[in-house]
Amino acid sequence: MNNVRAKQGFTLLEAVVALALLTGGIIVMSQAIHALTRAEAKMEDASKVNRLAKEKLSEIVAVGDFTTTSGEFDAPNQDFRWELATADTGVTGLTGYELTVKDSTGNSYSDGWARTLVYAANTSTPGATTQ
Numbered sequence: 619m620n621n622v623r624a625k626q627g628f629t630l631l632e633a634v635v636a637l638a639l640l641t642g643g644i645i646v647m648s649q650a651i652h653a654l655t656r657a658e659a660k661m662e663d664a665s666k667v668n669r670l671a672k673e674k675l676s677e678i679v680a681v682g683d684f685t686t687t688s689g690e691f692d693a694p695n696q697d698f699r700w701e702l703a704t705a706d707t708g709v710t711g712l713t714g715y716e717l718t719v720k721d722s723t724g725n726s727y728s729d730g731w732a733r734t735l736v737y738a739a740n741t742s743t744p745g746a747t748t749q
Contacts, residue, residue: 663721664730666695666730667698667719667721667729667730668719668730668731668732669730670691670695670698670700670719670730671700671717671718671719671730671731671732672732674691674700674717674719674732675702675715675717675732675733675734678702678715678717679715679734679736684702684704684713684715684736686702687701687702687703688700688701688702697721697722697723698719698720698721698722699719699720699722700717700718700719700720701717701718701720702715702716702717703715703716703717703718707735710740711737711738711739711740712735712736712737713735713736713738714733714734714735715733715734715735715736716731716732716733717731717732717733718730718731719731
C-alpha cells in the first residue's frame with residue numbers, strides 16, 4: 619500500500635526543490651538579459667561617438683579649417699566634446715589629423731576617434747622669388 623501512495627504525486631520536498639531550481643534559473647536569466655542590455659547600450663554609444671568623430675573630421679577637411687582644435691557639438695549631442703590633434707608624417711606637405719570625441723559625463727567607454735591624412739601641395743613656383 620505504501621507504493622500506491624508514493625505514485626500519487628510529488629512530495630512537498632520535491633516541489634520545494636523544483637521551485638528553488640526554477641527560481642535560480644530565472645534569476646540567472648534575468649542577470650544575463652540585464653548584462654546584454656547594458657552591453658548593447660555601450661555599443662550604441664560607441665557607434666554614436668565614432669559616427670560623430672567621422673562626421674566632424676569630414677566637415678573640418680571639407681571646409682579646410684584646421685585652426686580650431688576643439689569644440690562642442692550642438693543638441694542633441696551636447697554631452698560630447700571634440701579635439702583635433704595633428705601628427706607629422708615625415709612627408710613634405712602631408713599632415714595627419716586625429717579627431718577625438720569624448721563623453722563629457724565621464725563614461726570612458728564612450729570615446730571615439732577618426733583619423734585622416736591631408737596633403738597640401740606646394741603652390742610656389744620653382745625658381746620664383748618673393749619680394
